[in-house]
Amino acid sequence: MTHSSSKPSLSMLPYDMLMVILSKVALVSHVDLGACMASCKDMLNVSKFPEVLRSLRLEDVAPPPYELVPSTMEIVEEHAKNGNIHATFLCGLFNYFHLKHVTIGLTQLSFMPRNSFRSYVPLWNDLTY
Known part of the structure; x- marks a missing residue:
């Protein structure tokens, strides 16, 4: 994750930190998780980690x-x-x-x-x- 901008951004964080953040977002809202995934490639990659997928609440996404x-x-x-x-x-x-x-x-x-x-x-x- 090398970025040329000197301005801090979430994508500058290591993947394990992004994973923790996305896991907490996934617990609250699948809509917000989708927005995070769309924001950058790093977030999209981290969203596929098992820890993030485990925390996603599917009740609103796919009802029985x-x-x-x-x-x-x-x-x-x-x-x-x-x-x-x-x-x-x-x-x-x-x-x-x-x-x-x-x-x-x-x-x-x-x-x-x-x-x-x-x-x-x-x-x-x-x-x-």
């Missing part, structure tokens, strides 16, 4: 799919009631992680290995790619 379409969970629950193994798995994830209904979520999640390993494998592949 069930919040994008409120009727989605109703459809999934209807399929789960009719014995769809994939829908039961999704309901288990939703109940356990989002609604914090631990018992219901774990019961629905345990339905998968008990009933069909073959149906679970394609779903797991879909979720991990």
